[in-house]
Amino acid sequence: MGITDKSKGLLIVLSGPSGAGKGTVCSALRNRLPDLTYSVSATTRQPREGEVNGVNYFFKSHAEFERMIEEGKLLEWAKYVNNYYGTPREFVEEKLEEGKDVLLEIEVQGARQVKEQFPQGVFIFLLPPSMQELRERIRNRGTETEESLHNRMKAAENELKQVEYYDYVVVNDVVEDACDRIRAILVAEHSRKDRFLENHPDWLEGF
Amino acid sequence: MGITDKSKGLLIVLSGPSGAGKGTVCSALRNRLPDLTYSVSATTRQPREGEVNGVNYFFKSHAEFERMIEEGKLLEWAKYVNNYYGTPREFVEEKLEEGKDVLLEIEVQGARQVKEQFPQGVFIFLLPPSMQELRERIRNRGTETEESLHNRMKAAENELKQVEYYDYVVVNDVVEDACDRIRAILVAEHSRKDRFLENHPDWLEGF
Numbered sequence: 438m439g440i441t442d443k444s445k446g447l448l449i450v451l452s453g454p455s456g457a458g459k460g461t462v463c464s465a466l467r468n469r470l471p472d473l474t475y476s477v478s479a480t481t482r483q484p485r486e487g488e489v490n491g492v493n494y495f496f497k498s499h500a501e502f503e504r505m506i507e508e509g510k511l512l513e514w515a516k517y518v519n520n521y522y523g524t525p526r527e528f529v530e531e532k533l534e535e536g537k538d539v540l541l542e543i544e545v546q547g548a549r550q551v552k553e554q555f556p557q558g559v560f561i562f563l564l565p566p567s568m569q570e571l572r573e574r575i576r577n578r579g580t581e582t583e584e585s586l587h588n589r590m591k592a593a594e595n596e597l598k599q600v601e602y603y604d605y606v607v608v609n610d611v612v613e614d615a616c617d618r619i620r621a622i623l624v625a626e627h628s629r630k631d632r633f634l635e636n637h638p639d640w641l642e643g644f
Numbered sequence: 645m646g647i648t649d650k651s652k653g654l655l656i657v658l659s660g661p662s663g664a665g666k667g668t669v670c671s672a673l674r675n676r677l678p679d680l681t682y683s684v685s686a687t688t689r690q691p692r693e694g695e696v697n698g699v700n701y702f703f704k705s706h707a708e709f710e711r712m713i714e715e716g717k718l719l720e721w722a723k724y725v726n727n728y729y730g731t732p733r734e735f736v737e738e739k740l741e742e743g744k745d746v747l748l749e750i751e752v753q754g755a756r757q758v759k760e761q762f763p764q765g766v767f768i769f770l771l772p773p774s775m776q777e778l779r780e781r782i783r784n785r786g787t788e789t790e791e792s793l794h795n796r797m798k799a800a801e802n803e804l805k806q807v808e809y810y811d812y813v814v815v816n817d818v819v820e821d822a823c824d825r826i827r828a829i830l831v832a833e834h835s836r837k838d839r840f841l842e843n844h845p846d847w848l849e850g851f
Contacts, residue, residue, distance in 0.1 A: 562837065568851035597848060605832065606840040618835050625812070625832035628825050630769065633813040641804060644775035 444636035446474075446533040447626055448555050449540045451619070452548035453563035454596040456574035458609045462563060462616065463542040469616045473623075474532045474539045479505065482520040495525060513543060513550035524551070538623060545596040552602055559626050561619060562603040566610040652843060653681075653740040654833055655762050656747045658826070659755035660770035661803040663781035665816045669770060669823060670749040676823045680830075681739045681746045686712065689727040702732060720750060720757035731758070745830060752803045759809055766833050768826060769810040773817040 453459055467475060479495040481502050490496050497505070502521040505511050514523030524541055532539045541551065552560060565571040575593055576586065600606060605622055609615045626632070634640070660666055674682060686702040688709050697703050704712070709728040712718050721730030731748055739746045748758065758765060772778045782800055783793065807813065812829055816822045833839070841847070 568848065572851055594848075594851065597851065600837060600841070603837050605835045606837050607835055618831055621828040621831035622835060624825055624828035628812045628814055628829060630807060630810050630813050634807070641775065641801075644779055644801065644804065 444536065444627065444632065446535065446537040446539060447623065448529065448533060448551075448558035449473075449538060449619075449623065450548050450551055450555075450558050450560045451540060451542045451563060452545050452560070452603075454545065454565075454571065454593050456571050456578075456593070457563040457565050458612070458615075459542050459563055461612055462609055462619070463540070465612050465616050466540065466619060469613075470620060470623075472538075474537045476524055476529055476539055476541045478522055479511070479525050480520060480522050482522075497521075512541075512554060513547035515544065515546055523547075545599050549599065549602060559605070559622065560603040561605045561607055561622060562600050563615070564606060564608050566608060653742065653744045653746060654830065655736065655740060655758075655765035656680075656745060656826075656830065657755050657758055657762075657765050657767045658747060658749045658770060659752050659767070659810075661752065661772075661778065661800050663778050663785075663800070664770040664772050665819070665822075666749050666770055668819055669816055669826070670747070672819050672823050673747065673826060676820075677827060677830075679745075681744045683731055683736055683746055683748045685729055686718070686732050687727060687729045689729075704728075719748075719761060720754035722751065722753055730754075752806045756806065756809060766812070766829065767810040768812045768814055768829060769807050770822070771813060771815050773815060 451459060451463060463475070466473065477491060477493070477495055479497050479502065481497055481499050484490070484494070484496050488494065488496075499521070502514075502523070505523070505525070506514060506521075510526055511523040512526045512529060514521060516522075524543065524547065529539050529541070541548075543551070548560060551558060565574065571593065572590070575589055578589075607615050607618045607622075658666060658670060670682070673680065684698060684700070684702055686704050686709065688704055688706050689701075691697070691701070691703050695701065706728070709721075709730070712730070712732070713721060713728075717733050718730040719733045719736060721728060723729075731750065731754065736746050736748070748755075750758070755767060759767060772781065778800065779797070782796055785796075814822050814825045814829075
């Protein structure tokens with residue numbers, strides 16, 4: 438046996454505050470790292486035109502989704518505007534077992550839930566190029582009362598403070614550079630000594 | 645202030661058993677990563693033709709070297725065949741302060757000494773593509789008695805067991821691939837949350 442065998446896949450969680458550009462970076466990663474597996478979320482909202490079940494989302498009824506919650510079949514979930522969104526556990530676990538790296542692009546609250554179940558995951562916190570810019574992005578998202586703007590700022594500040602639960606911080610200054618850093622994190626994580634020894638318990642054999 | 649400011653340099657220690665190819669990988673890295681600072685060792689051995697003081701080595705007399713040891717001016721040192729070899733502390737610390745990443749390519753014993761003084765360094769253990777190949781390389785290094793071969797094998801086995809003190813394991817299957825992994829480790833380490841927060845204590849200001 439050599440010592441470059443395929444090891445078990447990594448769970449990578451890409452999260453960060455609203456307005457950091459998670460979706461944009463994730464789209465760029467799909468082109469840049471096609472070997473990475475991108476987790477497909479489940480939702481109770483109606484499919485939009487062109488959306489395919491199992492590709493864009495797993496579309497579920499409210500009853501089905503609630504049964505998934507009860508049976509522990511979701512790694513994380515949340516309800517926004519009367520619809521459920523979540524990450525099915527089975528798809529992720531199967532891919533990891535096959536040795537594939539799986540990326541979840543999720544909100545900060547969901548990342549916290551995943552961390553509790555997968556502490557060995559790789560947690561990446563995406564930040565915008567500056568705090569002033571993030572403030573502007575949040576401010577410009579719709580015309581609102583001062584009170585609701587204040588609430589959204591408070592929510593964003595709470596999201597930012599969650600950085601402490603993450604392993605890495607990637608600044609999304611230029612999307613391609615952010616992708617390069619995320620790729621580097623994957624390569625480095627596969628080279629970590631603890632993972633190496635875990636995946637190659639008999640590496641000293643043959644010497 | 646943005647949040648992509650230059651942070652303090654990283655100390656990277658590239659080590660591993662004799663025969664892993666540390667010198668070859670380090671030479672390739674000099675071409676591949678010219679912005680990295682490569683530590684210059686001090687030695688008491690005579691300069692060979694073409695070797696330049698301060699470039700290939702800092703050439704020292706025995707008395708000078710022993711004074712450096714006494715005054716704690718070496719990060720690590722050892723004596724091989726009546727000559728001293730070591731890593732001057734000042735050069736490394738100056739470059740790190742300037743924000744430059746510094747790479748030390750050293751033996752396993754030296755890496756252990758550096759670890760005691762720079763636990764925050766990034767320790768990379770280089771391995772040959774297979775244990776059988778390492779065995780062959782050690783076996784073919786000179787014609788010796790069975791006893792001295794046995795001793796060298798024992799020494800190599802002890803070196804291999806030091807892997808536990810390292811952060812990363814990089815398999816030197818193809819030199820360019822090993823360089824790519826080392827580059828990825830540097831990029832990832834600069835993105836570590838703990839370093840980010842240490843280097844940007846006021847990152848939340850302006851939000």
